[in-house]
Amino acid sequence: MSSSADNELVARVVSAQDTAAFGELVRRxxxxxxxxxxxxxxxxxxxxxxxxxxxxxxxEKLQTYSGRGSFIGWLLKVAYTTFLQSKRSAKRYAEIMTSxxxxxxxxxxxxxxxxxxxxxxxxxxxxxxxxxxxxMVMSYACGLSHREIGDATDLPVGTVKSVIFRGKExxxxxxxxxxxxxx
Amino acid sequence: MTSKIIIMAERIKDAxxxxxxxxxxxxxxADDGFSVRVVRKVNRRLWLxxxxxxxxxxxxxxxxxxxxxxxxxxxxxxxxxxPLDAINMASNSIPQFQTIVLGAILLAVCLxxxxxxxx
Numbered sequence: 001m002s003s004s005a006d007n008e009l010v011a012r013v014v015s016a017q018d019t020a021a022f023g024e025l026v027r028r029x030x031x032x033x034x035x036x037x038x039x040x041x042x043x044x045x046x047x048x049x050x051x052x053x054x055x056x057x058x059x060e061k062l063q064t065y066s067g068r069g070s071f072i073g074w075l076l077k078v079a080y081t082t083f084l085q086s087k088r089s090a091k092r093y094a095e096i097m098t099s100x101x102x103x104x105x106x107x108x109x110x111x112x113x114x115x116x117x118x119x120x121x122x123x124x125x126x127x128x129x130x131x132x133x134x135x136m137v138m139s140y141a142c143g144l145s146h147r148e149i150g151d152a153t154d155l156p157v158g159t160v161k162s163v164i165f166r167g168k169e170x171x172x173x174x175x176x177x178x179x180x181x182x183x
Numbered sequence: 184m185t186s187k188i189i190i191m192a193e194r195i196k197d198a199x200x201x202x203x204x205x206x207x208x209x210x211x212x213a214d215d216g217f218s219v220r221v222v223r224k225v226n227r228r229l230w231l232x233x234x235x236x237x238x239x240x241x242x243x244x245x246x247x248x249x250x251x252x253x254x255x256x257x258x259x260x261x262x263x264x265x266p267l268d269a270i271n272m273a274s275n276s277i278p279q280f281q282t283i284v285l286g287a288i289l290l291a292v293c294l295x296x297x298x299x300x301x302x
Contacts, residue, residue: 017229019222026218031211039207048217055221056228121206140200140207168199 006071014063022062025071026055032072032142033079039137040083040130042122050086054079069151073144077152080134087130127174132167139164237295 006028012021033054037047058078065074125133131153138144138152146164150157 019225019229022225023218023222026221027214030214030217030221034212034217035209039209051217052221052224056224059225059228124206136203137207140203141209168203171203172199 003070007067010062010065010067010071013059022059029072029075030055033075036076036079036137036142037083039121039125039141040080040134042125046086050082051079053086054082057082069148070144072142073148073152076138076142076144080152083134124171124175127170128167132163132170135160135163136167233299236298240291240295 006025009021009025009028012018013025030051034048034051037050037054038044041047041050054075058075061078065071125136128136135149135153135155138149139146144152146157146160149155149160153160155163
């Protein structure tokens with residue numbers, strides 16, 4: 001996916017509020033964003049709703065995209081922020097309901113799945129923290145560089161590397177994967 | 184130079200990295216009207232934003248009409264206390280009230296029209 005074409009579309013959107021150009025940007029990147037949010041949330045319907053919110057946020061603050069780094073990196077930053085905001089508001093809602101005497105629904109829409117319905121990847125992701133999961137998905141599913149992940153998560157590159165190292169170690173320990181690291 | 188080395192180091196992947204990449208890989212998702220839905224939402228927001236200012240102006244005007252007419256009535260009743268000579272002098276020096284109001288309405292209509300044309 002050419003970044004110069006992305007930058008051209010962004011320029012058209014910012015200068016003339018061109019919704020057709022924005023639609024083209026959405027078409028080009030919806031798959032990455034939706035896949036990222038699906039892996040992060042584990043809920044396809046929620047992920048697609050969040051992806052829509054993410055693109056609306058992106059439309060509103062597209063002028064803040066400086067062109068430094070890839071557009072998909074910037075977009076995944078918006079997606080990650082949208083995901084964290086939704087988690088925070090869901091948590092607040094659950095707290096209010098609990099304090100009001102209601103039993104909080106389960107996070108995944110109140111339905112549980114039997115263990116064998118989870119894919120290997122979902123099992124892998126389950127042992128990671130939210131931050132580790134986001135960084136691992138950005139790195140291994142979206143192919144972002146460590147610097148791009150650092151920009152997207154507002155973390156230093158060194159921290160990104162250590163989070164990836166820790167994530168790999170957790171997966172290795174939990175699933176008895178042989179260490180192929182030859183340096 | 185240092186950044187080039189870092190990028191090179193990132194590109195050197197071991198078997199574990201390749202295994203994880205294949206585990207994390209997922210087929211591209213079909214658009215299935217997703218982008219159309221997003222653009223429709225964006226268009227709706229744009230229109231809402233364009234209509235907000237004129238709508239607020241109309242509502243504000245409607246709310247302001249009653250106190251404004253009260254104020255005009257009060258001013259006209261006060262005018263009886265002012266000497267007739269002073270009123271004549273003032274009316275000669277400033278345009279009529281109706282003219283001012285008409286001018287203000289025309290100006291507002293022109294501004295809103297220009298804004299719509301720009302959009």
